[in-house]
Amino acid sequence: MAKSSALSKEDVATLIRQRIDASIIGTDSMLAKGRLHAARYYAGQEPRPMHNGNNSFVSRDVFDAVESRKAALLETFTGNVRPIRFAPQNDADVQEATQATLYTDYAVFRQNKGFQIMHDVIHDGLMARVGLVQVWWQKDVQTVPYVLRDLDPNAAGLKIQELSRTANISDAEVKTDPDTELVTVSYNQQEDNSRASIEPVPPEEFGISSRAISMDTADIVYRRQMKTKADLLEDGYDKEALDEIQEFTDDFLAYDPEVSERFFSVETGIADQTSQDQGLKKISVFDCYGRFDGDGNGQQDLWHVVLAGTATVLKMEKVSRHPFHAYVPMRVPHRFYGDCFASHVAPIQMVKTLLTRTVVDHSLITNNPRYQVMRGALVNPRELIENRIGGIVNVTRPDALAPLPQPSLNPYVFQTINAMDANKEAITGTTDLSQGINKDVISSQNSSDLVSQMASMGQTRAKMMARNFSDFLSELFVAVYQLIIENEQQQKVIDVCGTYVSVDPSSWKSRRDVSVTLAIGYGERDKETQQLFQMDQFLSSQPGMSPIYTVTERFNAWKRMLENQGVYDVSNYLKNPATIPPPQPSAEQQQQADLAEREMQVKEQLAENQALKVNSDAQIKAAQTQGKMQTVQAGQALKEQQANLRVLQFQHQVGLDAAEVALQHRAHDIAAQAKPVAVQPKD
Structure with missing residues (x-):
């Protein structure tokens, strides 16, 4: 091909x-x-009066329905609640997921006007079928001049060396005052304030291909x-x-x-x-x-x-x-544009307006009826036209004035108005119970629960719109997170609930696992908090649960309860058990511990001394034994030496005796030679 x-x-x-x-x-x-x-x-411009001079009252049902639903959604997602959290993928990912949640929330609500963005998107969604935002990375690099005056020459030299190692420094200049010899250092520094930018898109500026199912x-x-x-x-x-x-x-x-x-x-x-x-x-x-x-x-x-x-x-x-993200409150299957929330209430506003105008006009006509006047019977026609309370109308004959017949008001008018109110509640899902009544003022048994159930049932459709908005928020936060890790190249320190947190988006990894905390019903957060409190009381009172329900798990339960009430600086009220050092004893306990430690040291010293004594005695006995053995060995050696000496003495004496005998023999021989002896011959 x-x-x-x-x-x-x-x-x-x-x-x-x-x-x-x-x-x-x-x-x-x-x-x-x-x-x-x-x-x-x-805006209350429709329906218009049918004739000039008619009553111009307009029932604001569309305004009331839109604003009530908008207020409920905004309170759910921005009323001291952090609805979006990035879920960690494993135990090692907990800290990074927490950083991603904090920094993305910081980018949406602090670097951008998150509340106003959500307000506009929800309003457009309810009025124009779809609310839209455009998300992109806004580059903002500014050159800021700095001047350091009256520096010591040594300090100036160190500062110049520091600036030479900085990449975003330019146009550095050094000047020395000849009189004081003080140095002035001036330079320009580029500051990168780039960020993820979010902007609501007006409905008339957005376009999409015909019969599109989704933007993707x-x-x-x-x-x-x-x-x-x-x-x-x-x-x-x-x-x-x-x-x-x-x-x-x-x-x-x-x-x-x-x-x-x-x-x-x-x-x-x-x-x-x-x-x-x-x-x-x-x-x-x-x-x-x-x-x-x-x-x-x-x-x-x-x-x-x-x-x-x-x-x-x-x-x-x-x-x-693409950079566009849409919120569709009332989705229509297989179509990008949903249904219009405001258009469903417009017919009710038209009917209620016309009926109310009828009631008001009838009351005005009843209090100020039209008259038929006989010609020439009025002395001063202005007196009748002014219609002053207690005013006098001068006539020339008693039958000069007669009110025109006025039909009575249809008795079904007020029933129809009430029916329109009920129809509006059925269409919008917003009841009077969910808007103004306080269940705490009900004192009869089970009445409070009954009102709460009825109010929660009336917000079922609001929950559907809230879940659609949670999908929009999830996509928005993922898009902001993706822009941050693609473009943010430097570590930043942000202020979160009074605590400075260091984040490094350049080391983050791509993620799309987003969890949404959604509780929109009548006191649903209070219910969840009460359930957690009852669970904590039950588990902490069970003696066999202490190994598995420790102080860490209890801290997590109380942290969740505080967050449900909109308290996110939990560290100001509860300490994380992981950061708490081991408990320190009291002064008395410390004294007793020191005394016990000294007693233990004495006992250890006594045991050590006893061991040293035993070891010394053993060494003495061994030395004595070795000495005795050495004495015996020395005695035996002495005896052997004495025996050897005696043998040597004996051998020496024998040698002396032999030598003496030899000398005697020799002397005898010498003497014999000197004096010869006659030898008589034998017979």
């Missing part, structure tokens, strides 16, 4: 323009007309805005490409009926948007995300295209996701 060629910018502009023209947008669409109709009923599967989703060339330059677009744009027009969004209706009560008319200054001329800019084969690889990839006017492509890049 041959590979298709990549699309040129002209082809992309033509494709995007065709999809925009075929999408759901425009003041003439049924969707825009429905939004305008709901806005007029919400739509052929195109986009936001149209009117911007000047200066705005586009600030957004970072190329100046040469902007110079080629010739389709500057007036701000057509300013003339949009929905925008005009929004500002109807605060301005006298449509502001003049025309200007002779070319720098203030505006052009329609479409921030589009569509699926098509842009690079010729044969795959339908998601592309981000910024189209200025009808033919100028300012930006074209392949992306992995």
Whole structure:
């Protein structure tokens, strides 16, 4: 199969323009007309009086229903409650999941106006079928000048060395005062305040392909805005490409009926948007995300295209996701746009308005009836027209005045009004019990529980809308988290409930496991807190539960109870058992422990001394035994030496005796030689 060629910018502009023209947008669409109709009923402009001079009362049922539901949802998700938590994936992931929860919550509610964003999204969802936000990474790098004056030369040298090792320092300059020899160091430092930015999208600026089921599967989703060339330059677009744009027009969004209706009560008319200054001329800019084969690889990839006017492509890049997230309170299966909450209440407002006007007009006519007057019978007609209380009307004959017959009020009018109120409660799911009555004032048995059950049953539909909003919040928090780990490159320290927490988003990992805490019913948080309290009392009173229900588990239960009441700085009231050192004894216990320790040391010393004595005695006995053995061995050796000596003496004596005998023999021989003896011959 041959590979298709990549699309040129002209082809992309033509494709995007065709999809925009075929999408759901425009003041003439049924969707825009429905939004305008709901806005007029919400503002109390409809229904209008049938005739000039008629009573202009308008029942504000749409306003009441929308504001009641909006207040319930906002209280659920922002009333001192942190609804979104990133669930840890394992034991080692607990700390990182906690950091992700804290920092993402910080980015939504502190770096952005989280409450106002949720307010606008819920309002648009109830009034315009869908509430939308756009989430993107807003780069904000600013150059801040710093000047350090009157520094010691040594301190200045150390500071200059420090600045030379810092990457975001520029234009460093050193000046020395010749008189004082003090140094002034000036430099510019770039501070990165980039963040995840969240902005509600007005309904008239958003467009989606016709018959789309969801934004993820739509052929195109986009936001149209009117911007000047200066705005586009600030957004970072190329100046040469902007110079080629010739389709500057007036701000057509300013003339949009929905925008005009929004500002109807605060301005006298449509502001003049025309200007002779070319720098203030505006052009329609479409921030589009569509699926098509842009690079010729044969795959339908998601592309981000910024189209200025009808033919100028300012930006074209392949992306992995679009930045829009939608809240649909009343979902319709297999359709992106849900049902309109306000439009369901509008007919009730119309009927109640007409019936109430009838009652008021009838009362006015009854108190101020119309008269038939005989010609010429009134002395001064002004006296009748003024209708002063107690005023006198001068007539010339008694039958000069007669009230015109006035039909009585239909008795079913008030029943019909009550029926409309009941119908509104059935449609909206918001009852009078859930709005104004306090169950604590009921003193009869079981009456409080009965009121609580009826109020909770009336909020079943509110729970459905709340769960749809929780899905929207989950997607929003995941998107913010993803932007943080993709773009945040530095460690930050944030203030959470009075405690400074250090977070390092650059080391986080991708996650989508989000848990939502949802408790919207009549006192459901109080019920959960009471259940946890009863569980704690029961488990702590059971003697056999102490090994498995320790102080750590009890701390977790009380922490959850405090969080249900909106108290998140739990550390100010309860200490985590993991951070508590071992309990220290009292002074008396410490004294007794010291005495026992000294007694133990004495006993150990005595035992050690006894052991030393035993060891010494053994060594003495061994030495004595060894001495005795050495004495015996020495005696034996002495005896052997004495015996050997005697033998030697004997041998010496024998030798002496032998020598003496030999000497005697020799002397005898010598003597014999000196004196010869005659030898007589034998016979």
